[in-house]
Amino acid sequence: MAIPYNYKEIEKRWRKNWEQNPINVDDGKKPKYYCLDMFPYPSGSGLHVGHWRGYVISDAWSRYKILNGYYIIHPMGWDAFGLPAENYAIKMGVHPSVSTAENVANIKEQIKEIAAIYDWDMEVNTTDPDFYKWTQWIFVKMFKAGLAYEKEMPINWCPSCKTGLANEEVVNGSCERCGETVTKKNLKQWMLRITKYADRLLDDLDKLDWPEKVKKMQAEWIGRSYGAEIDFAIKDSDKAIKVYTTRPDTLYGATFMVLAPEHVLAKEITTDEQRNAVEEYINKASTKSTVDRLQDKEKTGVFTGSYAINPLNNELIPIWISDYVLVDYGTGAIMCVPAHDDRDFAFATKFEIPIVQVISKDGKENPELTEAYTEPGIMINSGEWNGMDSEQAKAEVPDMLEKQGIGQKTINYKLRDWVFSRQRYWGEPIPIVHCDHCGPVPVPEEELPLLLPEVEKYQPTGTGESPLADIHDWVNTTCPQCGAPAKRETNTMPQWAGSSWYFLRYVDSKNDKELISKEKAEKYLPVDMYIGGVEHAVLHLLYSRFYTKFLNDIGVVDFDEPFLKLFNQGMIGKDGAKMSKSKGNVVSPDELVRDYGCDALRLYELFVGPPELDSEWDDRGIDGVYRFINRFYNLVMENKDKLTQETAETIKLRNKLVYDITTRLNAFSLNTVVSGFMEYNNKMLDIVKKEGGIDKETLETAIILLSPFAPHIGEELWHVMGNETSVFENTWPTYDEDKMKDDEIEIAIQINGKTKGTIMISAESSKEEAISLAKEAMADKLTGNIIKEIYVPRKIVNVVMK
């Protein structure tokens, strides 16, 4: 008769016990392992089973590391500043600090149901003044290092969120948060000079054990390119135009030039005949939204009437204006080689501009060029470069131009400086005072934190001013430097400010003297394993790397990469869609925990599919792991008092079990870890049925192996077996390959590569023995001439007949 597995009572009991007797203790001798979850933004809608999955993966991994003798740093905190929290508060009509606190409390309760080994003493909250004191402190340090600066420029502006956005927050021309089309707005902004770190951010990717996809996305976002800047004189003018090109080898083929509509010389070089057309075009371009500009693949443009002089052959080339050239990349002007660039080809074809081929596959001109030739080849029509290999020319030309004084080698990046100001209330105040005499002056470090003032109206103003600008007795202050009346900066920081460094603070969260002590930074950091969704591939992960490198530069930490290993778990969807409140397909873990228990849900979260891939949630699937748990529980309960001696068979089974679970776990194949437990449970049941019982060692091994995944059952059954200490005080079991070997093995027999049957042979059988046994077994089918016999040891015999 089955003994009901009372998960409610068992889970409650062990939860309490672990609170009193923690299983993850820093004794100062164990090596550390820092396993970090991406901390959540405390939304009002709570957790769904997709969030759970990431936390279960990291917890199972952490507990596995505990069993391998590590002290685990496994903290949790709250990314509670930012737009979503503020928008939610506005919608609900409560102050963001109130709703945020409520949401944190709710989600914390939900997270506790996972029974993860989070160390709540380390908990941080980005909205806590003791925390954001250091967020502000980092900003002051950056300001002093010249990395934070003010600039008035047209920035991305979300009309719905009523704030400026970083480039990274604009997705396909829309706001990353709300989807509203982003416009441009001219605003004075605080910027962070992340571009100064571009090379290090790019080159150090090689050091990281991260998914290639994420590294590639960051590399492309940084977008380093090597090329040259070349000066073109303008005919009948003392002005010159500098262009940037990655293909200086094609300079002889430049037949026109294009300026961005916003280029400073665009109007200046326009001739009187062309003035009306040019001004009309520039005006039109300025009103075009980013989206339109990106979507219009059809080239438009207007001729300025002026000509530039090709510095190599003194040929005149017309200067055009077109919005396919971006003002903020390179020099905002390009030389165009239609024969060897798709975009230039399209433009030249449309406006009937001559096309000159300078690279050819075979050294001859292509009489019917229908598209740009962008491959390498042999230089033609290029004066002294004729006959050169184009790749060689590409490498050598920049030096030659430099020697001739008409250009210089240049490196360009797509990465832009980080727009850091937000015109919203719910964020860290930027700790700067604007003084008429001294300019921007940082708030003295000893006066931090600069508290976010209470305010009646925290709705965004939409004017480009933060709601803080209305609080006059806060805004009006004195200059920390000269004492004269001065005004505070009223913009706040973006949500990314706190999340860029929070992982440092966990291990020293109560330190009021330093961001983190040197000793603790050295002892507990960096993060060994970082687990979370792929949606932060460029945003949070790039910013965190930048912050870490800066903090390394100023001596706060002794490492320059925060996250050594990164794992992106797949998303969980339902009904073919991403889980979201608006789609109404959210599955809450709460009911599942109630109806099946924490361990069952933990196992099912892992079993649902490969952790790195997206998975479809099926509520019925959890029944399978629930049945497994009950069967395993009963296996132990029914056999604990009639344990048998181990046999050759159980020794083999046990070693194979350890081998399979360990290798699958190390490969992060967590779904097959769970299926492995089910498989071996069935095998153990078979042994019990056959032998009338099973040995202690095998049962206990299975219990230890299972405990990282289903900790309550692991702990319960470990004690049921008569043990007094925690199951997590064990060492992860090892296996002996010699003991996994079978004496008799089953091999397949193929005829002409097609499987016809199987036979059992001794594992020691020679090739000749195996083949002759196989032929004997297949005698009736071996009617033709045997031309080849293949034996793959322990696997297969293949007889090839004609």
Place this chain on the structure above:
RNA sequence: GCGGAUAUGGCGGAACUGGCAGACGCGCUAGACUUAGGAUCUAGUGGGAGACCGUGCAGGUUCGAUUCCUGUUAUCCGCACCA
């Protein structure tokens, strides 16, 4: 357009360096125990009556291909006029 991932029964998914495709689970079918079962247990479950056929599609390499190569299609994700 460029780059990446994925494609296997009714469903989720297994298959280590090429070697018995479909482990494990869901669902389904039949049976047992039951007043009852949406509980539990037992057996079965890719297709086909069969020889055989089957891993998106078309080729190739090989004694042998889900696995390697070439081409192609679909879905998802990222980037997208960066010169």
